[in-house]
Amino acid sequence: MKDLFSENSQLYQQARPSYPVSVIQEILKYVPERHFAWDCGAGSGQFTQLLAPYFDYVVATDVSEDQLQHAPYFENISYQVQSAEHTTFAAHSFNLITVAQAIHWFDFDVFYKEVRRTLKQDGILAVIGYGLIQVEHKMINALIQDLYFNTLKGYWDPERRYIDENYTTIPFPLKELEVPKFKMQYQWSSAQLLNYIQTWSALKHYKKQNQLNPLQALEDYFKKEQCDFVVEFPVLLRLGQL
16 A cells, blocks of 8 residues: 655645545444444544444554544544554454545455455445545636646546546445445635645645646635635445445
């Protein structure tokens, strides 16, 4: 698994959007026993914290110790530096395994082997993510689209395509369950939007290779017009059983 997010872990924790409770409630419909859950590729705990109220014990793993250090504390959560593909967990340990905005970085074959080893027979794997931000402000949305598809073209890691394809093309060798569509919607300021975009992996690659500010057009626009606006992300959700 690539580690692209250890740098500026605190900004990642603060700027990334939180998942709606409706998503965890949909997942829990298929998890009658709620003793142990594993949040894999947990980062700074955006999804882990949603699991804490529902399970006796949650373990959250990531390859980035810096990310895990910025995750919120809960008495029933253990944060551990472990890769998705090779863990120290006992066989058939978990009622639920979740992967939020991370599976596209994994070695799929090896990860699914670990899922089969550690998931209980009636357990659930939940793969969660969110797609490209949309802004209900025509000019701002156009600037973001230009940044994403033109300025940063060639700077996205190849794994990003799985997000663009709404996780429909990732391998998913489990019995899949049908789920409804969800979205995340927030009212953000210009500062919140800029902070979020600063966490994009392609933006980091661009800055390392160029002496230009890829956010200049957005920053110039916000100097002229300060406003709050509605942002929306499509939620990507796939559920499977062994």
